[in-house]
Amino acid sequence: MAHQDSPDTIEAAGPKPERPIDIYRRAAVCLEACLPLGWTMSSDRPRSPEAPQRLVVTSPEGESVSFAIVASRGVLSGDVARIAAELSDSDRGFVCAHYLSDPVRRQLDQHGISYADATGNLTLVASRPAVWVRNRGADADPWRGPGRPSGVLTGEPSDRVVRALADHSGEMTVPELIKLSGASTGATYRVVEVLMEREFIRRIPRGGITEVRWEQMLRAWAADRKMCATRRFAAPDGLEIVRNQLAERIDITYALSGVGATDYADSDVLELYADDPDDFAGALGLRPVDRGGDVVVAIPWSPVVFDRMDRARSLRSVAPSHVYADLLSGPFRDQEAAEHMRARLTADEAHWRRPIH
Incomplete structure (x- = not known):
């Protein structure tokens, strides 16, 4: 088995590679420098700016192993399982990125996926021909300065x-x-x-x-995103009275969400956002309860819930995109309704996505 484990760090230099072809080229330079003596590598010729589709590594005896190239500007921990799932059972993957963090590299190792980044972090492994190449690069993204994004969509x-x-x-x-x-x-x-x-x-x-x-x-x-705090209320006169009140009054700020904001099914609970649940309940004569209830009120983290509101059965609701996100996760989640909403949004984007020009 050919084995190469270099302690040397290949320092990142120059601007961060942005195009897939440039990301691959930087990764390929790292790999070629670390291959054992007599081993060679090649790839198909891509059409710029795309990266090649396959990498072929050949032993001195002429035996070759092929890797599917996955070139990405950035790979997060949550992306590794998707990458592994997209590879066929018989295929090997070679992930290229401008930088791969330690948690991401560990996950790629666990999935048996080879990788290289532009700072020199590298692992290439195959059983036939037997080869294991490893190199240590940067421990932090050299292109990420103070205050740069964490990669998480919160706030x-x-x-x-x-x-x-x-x-x-x-x-x-x-x-x-x-x-x-x-x-x-x-x-x-x-x-x-x-x-x-x-x-x-x-x-x-x-x-x-x-x-x-x-x-x-x-x-x-x-x-x-963060989970919203919720309050529960009972409607003494029934939900139909509450819906009628909301349809008639314009002085109450709210945005319907959850299953009730879709055409998936009738809901026996009214789920919505309101900045002040107590004021909202007081205006409609609702009674606070600890469990159950007819009305669930979430306190939004940001006023974006009230942007570009839609109409659902004469009631104001969050935009279709927000309904979909709420059905996927959070206090209003419902996986079956989310799948129904996804199919509806995919089938008619022109209905809910507004042209920019």
């Missing part, structure tokens, strides 16, 4: 940017996104970088956002 800027991207279609510039979302300039650029690293959006270098993978983005946002 009001993330709420605003994710919702604005999901709710609109068409190519948009970051200044346009800043205006649509209402987030600050710095925060918007930071969230955009996280979304690019997680490959939920595509952006021309220093240019506009050309593609939004809204379903994957909303799933990640639903999983990352």
Whole structure:
């Protein structure tokens, strides 16, 4: 078995590679420098800016092993299981990124996936021909300065940017996104970088956002964001009276969500957002309860729940994108209704995503 374990760190230099082809080339340089004597590597010729599809490593005896190349700007811990699932049972993966953190590298090792980043972190393993190559690179992302994004979609800027991207279609510039979302300039650029690293959006270098993978983005946002506190209330006169009151009054600020904001099924519980649950309950004559209840009121972390509201059965509801996220995770979650909502949103994007131009 050929074995190469280099203690030397290949220092990152120059600008961070952005295009898939550049990410692969930097990773390939690291791998070629660490291969045992007599071993060679090759790949198919890609069409720039895409990376090659396959890497072939050949032993001195002429025996070869092939790897499927996965080039990504950034890989997070939550992405590893997806990458492993997308590889066929008989295939081997070779993940390339500008930087792979220690937790991500450990997960890739556990899944038997080879990898290399532009700082020199590298593992390549195969059983036939038997080869094991390993190298130590940087312990921290050299391109991430103080205050740069953590990779997690939490906080009001993330709420605003994710919702604005999901709710609109068409190519948009970051200044346009800043205006649509209402987030600050710095925060918007930071969230955009996280979304690019997680490959939920595509952006021309220093240019506009050309593609939004809204379903994957909303799933990640639903999983990352904080859980809202909720209050429960009973409706002494029944839910129909409450619905009628909400349909008639414009002085009460609320946004319906959950199953009741969809056409999936009738709900015997009214689920909604309100900034002040006690004021909301007082205006409608609701009685607080510890368990059960007819009305569940969530206190929103950010006012984005009231942006671009929709109508559901004469009631104001959060936007369809927000309904989907709430059904995936949080106090209003319902997996079957979420799948129904996903199918509906996918089937008719033009109905709920507003053209940017």
